Amino acid sequence: MKKIKLGKSSLTVSEICLGLMRISESKLKDNTNLVKTALEHGINFFDHADIYGAGECEKIFAQVMKSGDIARDSILIQSKCAIRKGCFDFSYDYIISSVEDILKRLNTDYIDVLLLHRPDTLMEPEEVAKAFDMLHSSGKVRHFGVSNQKPLQIELLQKYVKQDLVANQLQLSLTNTGMIDSGLNVNMQVNQAIDHDDSILEYCRLNDITIQPWSPFQYGWFEGTFIDNPQFEVLNNAMAEIGENYGISKTTLAIAWLLRHPAKMQPIIGSTNANRVAEVCVASSIYITREEWYKLYIAAGNTLP
Numbered sequence: 001m002k003k004i005k006l007g008k009s010s011l012t013v014s015e016i017c018l019g020l021m022r023i024s025e026s027k028l029k030d031n032t033n034l035v036k037t038a039l040e041h042g043i044n045f046f047d048h049a050d051i052y053g054a055g056e057c058e059k060i061f062a063q064v065m066k067s068g069d070i071a072r073d074s075i076l077i078q079s080k081c082a083i084r085k086g087c088f089d090f091s092y093d094y095i096i097s098s099v100e101d102i103l104k105r106l107n108t109d110y111i112d113v114l115l116l117h118r119p120d121t122l123m124e125p126e127e128v129a130k131a132f133d134m135l136h137s138s139g140k141v142r143h144f145g146v147s148n149q150k151p152l153q154i155e156l157l158q159k160y161v162k163q164d165l166v167a168n169q170l171q172l173s174l175t176n177t178g179m180i181d182s183g184l185n186v187n188m189q190v191n192q193a194i195d196h197d198d199s200i201l202e203y204c205r206l207n208d209i210t211i212q213p214w215s216p217f218q219y220g221w222f223e224g225t226f227i228d229n230p231q232f233e234v235l236n237n238a239m240a241e242i243g244e245n246y247g248i249s250k251t252t253l254a255i256a257w258l259l260r261h262p263a264k265m266q267p268i269i270g271s272t273n274a275n276r277v278a279e280v281c282v283a284s285s286i287y288i289t290r291e292e293w294y295k296l297y298i299a300a301g302n303t304l305p
């Protein structure tokens, strides 16, 4: 598994990350096998959020570490906070208490990265800065980042926050390519030219912020996977054909497609199936051609000007 630097931090992270959002439905034995398999295939970075399974996923992960005899310093843990029922909350008190709860559930003294999960329009950046300082100086959080934020939101926060924002988690998959579409259709009178994210792809690259594509196998808003889905027949046919060139599955190719982008992104995969995780990790050794990359982009329903 190739490793990349996470943003401007000193962290060396696997270029594929395992997200644990869905593990609350599985047995401890299967979850332990899942995490062990990820480690065996070179994944050293695990993504959580306080809301996954209403906190259960972090608790289960702590049990997995114990039952799997996984040393805390052998892995990197990221979690997120700021989504509450009915609102988003970047207040000092809420960030601090969320992290305290995250640490308790994960049964650890520190997390490697904390992300603010979704933008809070009532954010007072001075409060976030105070919270980050407190968490950083006490050793409870080593690095900070954001999720689902656009460039000026990051700039506003970074104006006040001392620590570099190292990651931005964004929805991106073969069937969710808004941030790529707008860059390919500049000056065009077509829907794909609409820039919903204010050039977030270019902004993150310019500022050394690692993009972490979430839900890399899903279409729409958690509507299911596009892999082997008859709604995406053209895409699946193209994936099967290109996959054959490398002897890899469509699942592996979906991640190889993200990794082929030179932005050095870190896809967050959410499979709860150990075999599938092993299958996906092969993507780290695949480098598809430019022509193949564009062929898949077009097969997903996009056009080029």
Ligand SMILES: NC(=O)c1ccc[n+]([C@@H]2O[C@H](COP(=O)([O-])OP(=O)(O)OC[C@H]3O[C@@H](n4cnc5c(N)ncnc54)[C@H](OP(=O)(O)O)[C@@H]3O)[C@@H](O)[C@H]2O)c1
Pocket: 018, 019, 020, 021, 022, 047, 048, 117, 147, 148, 169, 170, 213, 214, 215, 216, 217, 218, 225, 227, 251, 268, 269, 270, 271, 272, 273, 276
């Ligand atoms: N920042 C945010 O706002 C945000 C939002 C959502 C998610 N996330 C993060 O992103 C991670 C991934 O999200 P996700 O779970 O929605 O992403 P995903 O990896 O796209 O989807 C995984 C789900 O798809 C299923 N699946 C079915 N067929 C598949 C195939 N051929 N290949 C791969 N998966 C297949 C998996 O089933 P099996 O379990 O049986 O493999 C699993 O239920 C989460 O764990 C979380 O850490 C972040």
